[in-house]
Amino acid sequence: MEQLLDGLRQALELIFSGDRQLLETTLRTLRVGFESTLLAALVGLPLGLLLGLRSFRGRGVLAWAFNAALRTPPVALGLILWLLLWPDSRWGGGPLGGLGWIYSMQAIILAQTLLALPIVVALTATAVQSVPGTLLEQARAFGASPWRRAALALREARVGVIAALLTALGTAMGAVGAILVVGASFGDATLATAALQSWGMGGQDGLAVAYGTVLLGIFVVIAAALTALQGRRA
Template sequence: MQFILDGLRGAFDLLVAGDPRILGVLGVTLTVALWSTLFALVAGLPIGLWLGLGRFAGRRLGLATANAGLGLPPVVVGLVVSLFLFRGAPLGFLSLIYTVEGMIVAQTVLSLPIVAALTAAAVQGVEPALLRQARALGASRVRVAALALREARVGVLAATIGALGSALSEVGALVLVGGNIEGQTQTLATAVLVRVSAGEYAQAIALGALLLALVFLISAALTVAQQGEAKWQATRAS
């Protein structure tokens, strides 16, 4: 028990002192998480709308594929992405292996199915009569899709929370693609692993506490926004 208390005390001292190594790791974590979530939203929202609203052959297969993507093994994704990025590989000329940019690519691949699948589920829950009315009034496909996205914004926020949470806590894929290089490609999650292996428990606890606080604060902010939208929709419906 004393060992744990000493670790927590050391963690508090590191956080209060503003250890530059911890701040650097925090910067990499936020960079990877925010950019990968943004890219996943840019690509995943249209895919989710297409799967949720479209009527085409193979739609069920597309939905099944998106849902299966929710369980993608991160280590396998990291392996596949790294095989494409290594020198001499198809995308090796981009020099993205062992870089933050390469980590963003890997995390985007992991976050994309989360956004697509949850967006598809959300827009499928939109009142069909509302969309039919919009089409009857001459709305284009783009306008109908925008209407569906607006009505499903509570679910879209859930997709954003899921993608961002995945990005903040990812380890396996980012270690394989980024190399977990201290001062360059370490994130909070991967740094915890290194600190524990090195016996630096105070720093491991500090990084873990910072990661938990970061995930909680961001998720709480998005959840407040999500529930505010849900309450507004319920008030409007009544």
């Protein structure tokens, strides 16, 4: 208890003094979260619309794959990316080793994007499936193109889609397993989630609690936004 209280005291001092390392790490964490979510949205929203609105051969398998990917352990994903990005090994290195991304911010963003992508796809598909089919049929009868009908479905399901993006954002900022494998725990690529491991390393309890406090504040804001969306939908 004494150690916890001491860590809280140090954390408050760091937060209110505007500690440079804490500020840079928090901004870096936000950058990774928003960039990863944006990339996941660019790919995931069209895929979610396709799965939610169209029937085609292999649709069930594709939907199953994204639903299964929701349960992918971040560490397992990190190990797969590590094998793909590793520049040299007895097997000649990974196919993506030439990018030079291993232990870099690019590798972290790639890992978090792949974690957020199944969330965007699966939840977007579920959201657009709730749009009344009669509405889309009326749009078809009035001559709306497939893209216009997809835009209509996206607009009508916007509450669920925004909830999917917020959930993906929370995952991109909170999942740490892949970061510790393909990124860097400390240094230029330090994120608040990765730095939390310093709690068990001793000597940096204040920073660890400060990072945890900041992350908790961010997640509280995300949870409040989700709650507001749910209330609006109701």
